[in-house]
Amino acid sequence: MLRRFAMQAAKVSDTPVEFVTEYLLKAKEIAENNANVPAELCDNLQKALDLASGLDGYLEQMSSQESEPLAELYRKSISHDWNKVHEDGKTFFRLPITCITGQVEGQVLKMLVHMSKAKRVLEIGMFTGYGALSMAEALPENGQLIACELEPYLKEFAQPIFDKSPHGKKITVKTGPAMDTLKELAATGEQFDMVFIDADKHNYINYYKFLLDHNLLRIDGVICVDNTLFKGRVYLKDSADDFGKALRDFNQFVTDDPRVEQVIIPLRDGLTIIRRLRYTPQANTQLKSTVTYDEVFRGVQGKQVLDRLRLDGKVAYVTGAGQGIGRAFAHALGEAGAKVAIVDMDEGKAENVAHELTLKGISSMAVAADISQPEDVQKMIDDIVSKWGTIHIACNNAGINKNSASEDTSLEEWDQTFSINLRGTFMCCQAAGRVMLKQGYGKIINTASMASLIVPHPQKQLSYNTSKAGVVKLTQTLGTEWIDRGIRVNCISPGIVDTPLIHSESLEPLVQRWLSDIPAGRLAQVTDLQAAVVYLASDASDYMTGHNLVIEGGQSLW
Numbered sequence: 425m426l427r428r429f430a431m432q433a434a435k436v437s438d439t440p441v442e443f444v445t446e447y448l449l450k451a452k453e454i455a456e457n458n459a460n461v462p463a464e465l466c467d468n469l470q471k472a473l474d475l476a477s478g479l480d481g482y483l484e485q486m487s488s489q490e491s492e493p494l495a496e497l498y499r500k501s502i503s504h505d506w507n508k509v510h511e512d513g514k515t516f517f518r519l520p521i522t523c524i525t526g527q528v529e530g531q532v533l534k535m536l537v538h539m540s541k542a543k544r545v546l547e548i549g550m551f552t553g554y555g556a557l558s559m560a561e562a563l564p565e566n567g568q569l570i571a572c573e574l575e576p577y578l579k580e581f582a583q584p585i586f587d588k589s590p591h592g593k594k595i596t597v598k599t600g601p602a603m604d605t606l607k608e609l610a611a612t613g614e615q616f617d618m619v620f621i622d623a624d625k626h627n628y629i630n631y632y633k634f635l636l637d638h639n640l641l642r643i644d645g646v647i648c649v650d651n652t653l654f655k656g657r658v659y660l661k662d663s664a665d666d667f668g669k670a671l672r673d674f675n676q677f678v679t680d681d682p683r684v685e686q687v688i689i690p691l692r693d694g695l696t697i698i699r700r701l702r703y704t705p706q707a708n709t710q711l712k713s714t715v716t717y718d719e720v721f722r723g724v725q726g727k728q729v730l731d732r733l734r735l736d737g738k739v740a741y742v743t744g745a746g747q748g749i750g751r752a753f754a755h756a757l758g759e760a761g762a763k764v765a766i767v768d769m770d771e772g773k774a775e776n777v778a779h780e781l782t783l784k785g786i787s788s789m790a791v792a793a794d795i796s797q798p799e800d801v802q803k804m805i806d807d808i809v810s811k812w813g814t815i816h817i818a819c820n821n822a823g824i825n826k827n828s829a830s831e832d833t834s835l836e837e838w839d840q841t842f843s844i845n846l847r848g849t850f851m852c853c854q855a856a857g858r859v860m861l862k863q864g865y866g867k868i869i870n871t872a873s874m875a876s877l878i879v880p881h882p883q884k885q886l887s888y889n890t891s892k893a894g895v896v897k898l899t900q901t902l903g904t905e906w907i908d909r910g911i912r913v914n915c916i917s918p919g920i921v922d923t924p925l926i927h928s929e930s931l932e933p934l935v936q937r938w939l940s941d942i943p944a945g946r947l948a949q950v951t952d953l954q955a956a957v958v959y960l961a962s963d964a965s966d967y968m969t970g971h972n973l974v975i976e977g978g979q980s981l982w
């Protein structure tokens with residue numbers, strides 16, 4: 425029960441701390457009315473009382489305040505006449521308002537959803553939806569929360585308030601006994617990242633067993649269970665309380681279960697957090713003979729496939745990262761955990777993108793460099809190494825594309841295109857490669873083009889096409905020459921990428937022509953290329969070298 429609520433209603437102790445406060449108050453009264461009690465004892469009782477009675481209010485004040493829809497939900501819940509609703513036959517049971525999850529516990533649940541990056545949450549026992557909405561606020565846009573609630577009346581009560589919140593659409597309420605809903609969910613193979621159990625205490629153990637036995641909780645997923653201290657009656661030896669006993673048995677069962685690890689947080693009436701462990705033969709001896717416990721099962725170095733794509737602790741740079749594909753690559757590498765140097769000829773653009781990454785909590789630095797200039801290339805490498813000690817990932821992306829009919833192509837255009845697209849890429853590979861060869865590890869990813877495979881038309885771009893074909897051969901040669909010294913060199917060949925330039929009036933007719941050549945029926949977005957650069961930068965692609973990864977919506981196949 426919340427302090428705010430307690431101030432409005434006659435106070436009934438509900439949590440261990442509230443009982444301690446109640447007993448201390450009584451003890452203090454007795455002591456003060458007894459002339460034989462030393463003043464020092466009264467003084468100590470007062471100190472203990474201050475400590476116990478001040479805790480909940482302080483937690484409330486020092487925890488983030490709830491959103492307006494949550495505040496409204498709370499106000500409406502505590503001012504509703506739940507006795508009358510029951511007497512009118514609208515609910516099966518008389519619902520005590522102390523049921524409601526309050527601000528502090530709601531904030532804890534919200535934090536846990538954030539921290540576990542949960543996308544799918546299950547709540548067993550919704551009441552008016554305070555916990556459900558708190559958790560939904562932390563879910564991503566495509567996140568989903570299924571709330572099980574016995575009483576149809578509560579769904580009607582909560583829905584209009586959910587509808588007022590931008591997060592309410594993530595919540596689906598399933599009415600009826602929760603166990604029926606769990607069976608339905610298991611039958612359709614549903615799985616959850618987080619579950620909050622807060623319904624009928626006698627069934628806690630059944631819900632828990634069902635969740636684990638039917639794979640409704642993913643590995644590493646979390647179950648939060650409310651009221652697991654149950655007014656202290658789980659550990660008070662002389663307590664014969666039914667619910668207290670149910671929760672004591674529940675706590676013991678979880679403690680003895682090798683499939684999980686758990687902790688009880690003494691918040692309010694006790695909140696247990698349980699994590700489902702990965703399988704290990706040590707903890708599951710009964711399955712040992714049938715399980716092939718190899719790297720496929722447990723992951724390479726214990727890392728499952730998505731973790732093998734992570735780039736934590738890696739140092740990367742991306743050239744031409746001030747805009748377009750390079751900017752998207754830089755964001756992707758940073759999101760995957762790398763520190764990223766943003767290299768661009770235009771220092772202002774490099775600084776802008778570096779700032780974007782910083783706002784996302786990614787370490788980054790801006791480097792101004794013209795990669796057609798050998799001194800600039802060497803300075804770029806030196807600057808990165810002097811700041812971050814090394815380079816693990818070199819993303820050589822900068823390039824230009826000039827159009828002209830071949831009979832009109834000037835040597836100046838040819839030289840400029842080659843000087844950036846091929847000579848510049850070579851210089852970057854060589855300078856970064858020297859750092860990587862010393863450490864025996866590196867990932868080089870060059871940006872080539874679909875034009876290395878086909879001749880895009882109707883535009884004329886001889887020098888671009890041939891320079892990009894050169895980037896592929898450069899990649900293949902370096903990829904095979906350096907692989908035995910720990911360096912993988914691959915390239916990405918994007919199809920036609922949707923950039924603001926393409927939407928100009930003069931290019932619009934070309935876009936229509938290109939679209940008719942693309943099986944996917946659309947141009948590439950820079951975001952279509954992001955996962956590829958992370959894959960090629962990560963250990964997951966270690967057996968890939970000299971490869972040209974073509975991402976063009978099928979255009980080169982028609």
Ligand SMILES: C[S@@+](CC[C@H](N)C(=O)[O-])C[C@H]1O[C@@H](n2cnc3c(N)ncnc32)[C@H](O)[C@@H]1O
Pocket residue numbers: 523524525548549550551552553554555556572573574575578600601602603622623624627
């Ligand atoms: C403690 S309240 C839940 C509080 C809620 N989690 C919140 O955030 O405010 C318990 C709820 O569980 C529901 N409940 C009890 N038995 C149930 C069952 N067998 N199946 C589904 N819901 C049940 C009750 O109707 C009640 O609304």
